[in-house]
Amino acid sequence: MAFVSSPRDEPPVPPWSKRRPRDSGRPRLSRDAIVDAALGVLDAAGYDGLNMRAVADALGTGPASLYAHVSGKEELFGLMVDRVAGEMVVPDPDPERWQEQVKDFVRAIYRNFLAHPGLARANLGTIPTGPGAVAAMDRFLGLLIAGGLPERVIAYAADILPLYATAYAFEQSVFAERMTEEEGAEYVRQIHDYFAALPADRFPHITSMAGALTRDDPQPEARFEFGLEMLVTGLAAQR
Amino acid sequence: MAFVSSPRDEPPVPPWSKRRPRDSGRPRLSRDAIVDAALGVLDAAGYDGLNMRAVADALGTGPASLYAHVSGKEELFGLMVDRVAGEMVVPDPDPERWQEQVKDFVRAIYRNFLAHPGLARANLGTIPTGPGAVAAMDRFLGLLIAGGLPERVIAYAADILPLYATAYAFEQSVFAERMTEEEGAEYVRQIHDYFAALPADRFPHITSMAGALTRDDPQPEARFEFGLEMLVTGLAAQR
DNA sequence: CGTAGATTACGAACAATGTTCTACAGCTAG
DNA sequence: CTAGCTGTAGAACATTGTTCGTAATCTACG
Numbered sequence: 001m002a003f004v005s006s007p008r009d010e011p012p013v014p015p016w017s018k019r020r021p022r023d024s025g026r027p028r029l030s031r032d033a034i035v036d037a038a039l040g041v042l043d044a045a046g047y048d049g050l051n052m053r054a055v056a057d058a059l060g061t062g063p064a065s066l067y068a069h070v071s072g073k074e075e076l077f078g079l080m081v082d083r084v085a086g087e088m089v090v091p092d093p094d095p096e097r098w099q100e101q102v103k104d105f106v107r108a109i110y111r112n113f114l115a116h117p118g119l120a121r122a123n124l125g126t127i128p129t130g131p132g133a134v135a136a137m138d139r140f141l142g143l144l145i146a147g148g149l150p151e152r153v154i155a156y157a158a159d160i161l162p163l164y165a166t167a168y169a170f171e172q173s174v175f176a177e178r179m180t181e182e183e184g185a186e187y188v189r190q191i192h193d194y195f196a197a198l199p200a201d202r203f204p205h206i207t208s209m210a211g212a213l214t215r216d217d218p219q220p221e222a223r224f225e226f227g228l229e230m231l232v233t234g235l236a237a238q239r
Numbered sequence: 240m241a242f243v244s245s246p247r248d249e250p251p252v253p254p255w256s257k258r259r260p261r262d263s264g265r266p267r268l269s270r271d272a273i274v275d276a277a278l279g280v281l282d283a284a285g286y287d288g289l290n291m292r293a294v295a296d297a298l299g300t301g302p303a304s305l306y307a308h309v310s311g312k313e314e315l316f317g318l319m320v321d322r323v324a325g326e327m328v329v330p331d332p333d334p335e336r337w338q339e340q341v342k343d344f345v346r347a348i349y350r351n352f353l354a355h356p357g358l359a360r361a362n363l364g365t366i367p368t369g370p371g372a373v374a375a376m377d378r379f380l381g382l383l384i385a386g387g388l389p390e391r392v393i394a395y396a397a398d399i400l401p402l403y404a405t406a407y408a409f410e411q412s413v414f415a416e417r418m419t420e421e422e423g424a425e426y427v428r429q430i431h432d433y434f435a436a437l438p439a440d441r442f443p444h445i446t447s448m449a450g451a452l453t454r455d456d457p458q459p460e461a462r463f464e465f466g467l468e469m470l471v472t473g474l475a476a477q478r
Numbered sequence: 479c480g481t482a483g484a485t486t487a488c489g490a491a492c493a494a495t496g497t498t499c500t501a502c503a504g505c506t507a508g
Numbered sequence: 509c510t511a512g513c514t515g516t517a518g519a520a521c522a523t524t525g526t527t528c529g530t531a532a533t534c535t536a537c538g
Contacts, residue, residue, distance in 0.1 A: 125413025141444035155451040160466040167406030174364025205380035212394040227399040230473030
């Protein structure tokens with residue numbers, strides 16, 4: 001019973017299991033099947049390609065049928081976020097390594113949202129209260145408690161660290177959706193040239209730092225790690 | 240020449256200056272007038288109320304007229320962000336107080352985005368390159384340079400600190416748009432009761448920390464300040 | 479001063495999308 | 509076997525971003 005989020009007992013990794021219940025005789029729909037299909041559409045078509053008609057098509061039905069199981073697109077987003085959150089594996093706390101464990105958890109959030117582009121957008125601005133998110137949150141709190149932090153600090157950190165991972169993943173996925181890797185590199189090059197070509201008397205720092213400001217963008221992970229390091233360092237200072 | 244962002248020499252505070260050029264004889268539209276009207280609509284009707292028809296109505300014209308000056312909604316969002324960014328005032332660097340100056344700048348971003356709910360959403364996932372944003376960024380870099388940080392650290396911090404302020408403001412404004420202050424307090428109370436009522440054997444930390452996790456939500460500034468403190472502390476450790 | 483060309487304005491319409499209306503099919507209870 | 513309920517789905521409605529085609533206005537030049 002490691003995964004409380006889902007009523008199914010299957011291994012949690014592939015969400016494509018019951019994508020098309022139409023194939024067997026009965027055209028039965030369900031919340032789980034809809035969430036599965038929606039995640040499939042999201043992965044295949046991105047945030048802009050995720051609409052109720054596309055989800056219904058993936059299930060071989062019409063958009064109206066979804067509303068018998070889901071109140072609307074917003075609730076569907078919430079269910080998708082919770083499904084992904086429920087698939088997170090959080091280790092048992094090891095007080096000796098609490099900083100590394102906390103970082104690993106934040107990294108996992110980041111990667112999960114990158115894997116499903118657009119989900120980060122759905123998570124921002126909600127307090128996730130589904131079973132999957134609650135389970136992950138509880139185990140995350142365990143890691144912070146093992147770090148010996150005061151309760152108020154834990155409460156703040158439990159909010160701010162996931163926010164950082166979500167915001168960063170959101171920013172990344174917006175770019176990943178809008179352009180390919182090569183186009184992104186080309187875009188960064190243009191930004192670099194634009195910065196370098198600005199009038200140096202009015203923008204002395206941007207022009208002189210144009211290289212440093214744009215060089216590492218092909219490796220966004222390094223920047224993410226840097227911010228994570230900043231946050232956890234600041235957190236450890238609160239003990 | 241304090242404000243490089245706008246071609247106007249008026250005081251930058253009230254954006255309602257040329258809201259209705261229809262009143263005088265000539266029905267002239269302009270990018271600036273459209274951005275002004277859009278910011279007015281955004282403040283009055285929120286993110287969901289901001290659409291091309293509403294902006295056109297505020298200018299006494301039809302939606303098609305806007306497309307002669309603005310390529311679409313996305314560009315309009317970018318112009319709005321840049322307008323607000325250009326109104327930011329960044330002090331001259333004082334090496335003795337660099338940490339406080341950096342914090343003030345991040346706070347200013349946060350407040351600016353809170354003042355115009357929904358703009359944060361438009362800023363996430365873009366590298367702002369308009370004149371207003373570039374000017375603010377350059378002066379921000381000056382503050383970080385005065386702190387004596389290495390160049391690579393400055394480049395990272397210049398990206399992560401605004402990202403934090405933007406993400407936090409985005410989260411806040413989503414709630415502010417969806418519910419009033421009292422409704423928000425009621426919602427937090429419900430979350431608290433939900434956390435406290437969870438089965439304590441499966442979610443031991445959430446249940447025992449339900450109070451701490453939800454108590455301070457009426458004062459989101461404290462949480463914002465805490466995260467800012469974490470970041471700047473971690474930043475200063477990199478000197 | 480007047481005309482031609484270009485720019486701007488904008489009503490109308492198109493396409494995409496979230497959602498609801500309404501009718502129908504199939505299962506279950508009595 | 510019938511009544512009713514639940515789930516299904518085609519059609520349609522409302523909203524919204526955007527484009528088309530035409531009219532109005534301005535600018536440049538003779």
